[in-house]
Amino acid sequence: MVGERKSVEVRNQIFELYDRGIGKKKIAQALGISKNTVTGIVRRSEESGGALGAQSGPLWSKSLNWDDIKNELTKRYTTIKVLHQEFAPPGISYLRFYRELCRRVPKDLAQAARIRFHYEPGKRLEIDYCDGIDIVDRVTGTRARTHLFAAVSSSSDYVYGEFAYSQRQEDFLRAHDRMFHFYGGVFENIVTDNLKGSVHRAHIYDPDVNATYVDYANHMGFVVLPARPATPRDKPTIEATIGVIQRQFYAEVRNHVFYSLTELNERFKVYLETLNTVVMKDCGVSRSSRFSGEKLQLKALPVNAFEIAIYKTARVHPDCHV
Numbered sequence: 001m002v003g004e005r006k007s008v009e010v011r012n013q014i015f016e017l018y019d020r021g022i023g024k025k026k027i028a029q030a031l032g033i034s035k036n037t038v039t040g041i042v043r044r045s046e047e048s049g050g051a052l053g054a055q056s057g058p059l060w061s062k063s064l065n066w067d068d069i070k071n072e073l074t075k076r077y078t079t080i081k082v083l084h085q086e087f088a089p090p091g092i093s094y095l096r097f098y099r100e101l102c103r104r105v106p107k108d109l110a111q112a113a114r115i116r117f118h119y120e121p122g123k124r125l126e127i128d129y130c131d132g133i134d135i136v137d138r139v140t141g142t143r144a145r146t147h148l149f150a151a152v153s154s155s156s157d158y159v160y161g162e163f164a165y166s167q168r169q170e171d172f173l174r175a176h177d178r179m180f181h182f183y184g185g186v187f188e189n190i191v192t193d194n195l196k197g198s199v200h201r202a203h204i205y206d207p208d209v210n211a212t213y214v215d216y217a218n219h220m221g222f223v224v225l226p227a228r229p230a231t232p233r234d235k236p237t238i239e240a241t242i243g244v245i246q247r248q249f250y251a252e253v254r255n256h257v258f259y260s261l262t263e264l265n266e267r268f269k270v271y272l273e274t275l276n277t278v279v280m281k282d283c284g285v286s287r288s289s290r291f292s293g294e295k296l297q298l299k300a301l302p303v304n305a306f307e308i309a310i311y312k313t314a315r316v317h318p319d320c321h322v
Helices: 008-019 024-031 035-047 051-056 059-063 066-073 080-087 094-104 169-183 211-220 236-252 261-277 287-297
Strands: 124-131 147-153 159-164 189-192 199-201 223-226
Touching: 008 024, 008 035, 008 094, 024 035, 066 080, 066 094, 080 094, 124 236, 147 169, 147 236, 159 169, 159 236, 159 261, 169 211, 211 223, 236 261, 261 287
Parallel strands: 124 189, 189 223
Antiparallel strands: 124 147, 147 159
């Protein structure tokens, strides 16, 4: 009966079956109750932001410390998938854990709302640096710091990256050369963070792009689009891609010791091949498949290599010589 109040046991059974992905109509048939009753119980639980689920949710959820789970969720690089592996009891699927977590930790829909941008193929490439993986000297055991140079197409999500010892101008531009040869062409626009190699003076409206980088861009045939200071949403694709690399590759090699930069880059090259060829859940195709069509829209590489010019402000000495 629709108007009859259901017991806690029946409500727990409804939550349990619903968390397994069973439809409301089948739940009603299995329990011998009205579908409207099932719909109302589920809806009130979701609207209350987890109040009902916290009191009379699935039995397996009562054994978990949700305060610890909420605390872990606030830490950097933590994903719901990792929390499911660490906290969920055996036999509890990711979907069931995810639904219960959403019921316990409701999201602010106003802040969670996002706009998904779509870019034309060959129009936009995003680049950035992040902290790399240390290289260990075999003799002395000292560690040398590295930096990860990463690039990703805003249209196809096709990823390139390499580790380097520095972000100096020459290393920055040579990384561009290898990047363009990897893609097989030049993108129309490159969105860069406020790196010293690309931006001389950052500004929200009128940034001063490095003169050497401007010469390089004119030689290769692309336009430099510096991101606004402290605004990661201006380059969301590379920000998300670096996060994927850190959660996957960095975690994969966390117990491995690298003794040379070549060894590290060779290992990372194998990872990139896997990353670009694996099928993406949101798109149903791989990054390589999407880039195969975009590659036709890229500009051809210039015949002559770029000669690096260093610009400096010289001061006249007392003897009138520079």
